[in-house]
Amino acid sequence: MLVIIGALVVLACVAGGYVLSHGHLLALWQPYEFLIIGGGAFGAFLTANSPKIVKASIMDTLGLFKGPKYKKQDYIDLLSLLYDIFSVIRKEGLLGLEAHIEDPKASSIFTAYPRLLREHHLVDFITDCLRLMVSGSMNAHELEPLLDYELETHHHEAEAPAHAVAKMADALPGFGIVAAVLGIVITMGSISGDTSAIGEHIAAALVGTFLGILLAYGFVGPLAAAMEGKVKEDSKAFECVKVALIANLRGYNPKVAVEFARKSLSSHARPTFLDLEAHLNGARG
Incomplete structure (x- = not known):
């Protein structure tokens, strides 16, 4: 539940501050920027991880909405x-x-x-x-290090999905820059046209950088931290x-x-x- 509440607080504060500063929400609606950033980051996530980690990441994300495994x-x-x-x-x-x-x-x-x-x-x-x-x-002195090794292996495997999502969060600002650069390329291609269109293209390019950073630090990064915390608790x-x-x-x-x-x-x-x-x-x- 806190995952949902936290995400809503991030959205409300960022969007609310933007609107209160006389910004227009529709200017932030850039679906192609979302496609470049989200699709690129997800594609890199699939490339970097095994099918087992990808599936576990999805299951662990859904598990956050169910609360701790052991009550x-x-x-x-x-x-x-x-x-x-x-x-x-x-x-x-x-x-x-x-x-x-x-x-x-x-x-x-x-x-x-x-x-x-x-x-x-x-x-x-x-x-x-x-x-x-x-x-x-086995006596206690012999069994204890063996159990420590097994628990260490278990923890490492259980935390792998959270680490994979954290790496995707680290990549999102980079994909935001990619989207911004592509926006600048489009702007340069229309520089001889209408001045207002140039301004719109530059705004769209800056939105790409904004989205990459917001998704990384406002949503995906905290999600990875929550996944890791749940693993440690379980x-x-x-x-x-x-x-x-x-x-x-x-x-x-x-x-x-x-x-x-x-x-x-x-x-x-x-x-x-x-x-x-x-x-x-x-x-x-």
Whole structure:
């Protein structure tokens, strides 16, 4: 929602200031300038990126209008899932997890949280880490750097669409200059004609520069920043899992390990201790 509000504020302030300065809005309507700048930037975007990045950029842009992927209730479910996993480890040992991690969709632990079960990347991350713990007999010092490498790779891939859109934003002022130069070429071609027509051509050329800068810094650049911010926020779920697993390997009991994970969450999305405790008591009851 803030993406829409921000864009409207930019439009209202820029257009409003222009009109209040006795400018004419119709003078800014230059569809061919839009074609040159927008089409050129989008074409360069397609050239520079793989189909996977292009598709992910579109999906991430649409995702901004849906809000964060994981809300407070999702984090309560995630922490409860981790608690259930650690309880099985405490009662049955690591081997008691084998059936659950080999087929999460048939697991009584994972199927208790259908919303999380649909998050394939998160479930795969959890089960892969648990497989290492079951089969590799890894201690916390060995597992932690491995998880850091995996999270770094995940973050890099997840942020790639935002970086691609940011590069397109950087290119927009350049395409604005291209449009302006083409406008000057047209102006030079009609310099022997009507003086008023020359003025219109120069105005159109300057609009090209204006549009390139406005689109870059008023819309596309902030959009890329919002995409990157959403990726970082959504990645907190993976960080939460990592912290909980490391705490469990260090010998903390399930409640304390889950508390370590809860503390790693952003304050606005973090469930309170009492909320989580009530949920766990309700699940056990």
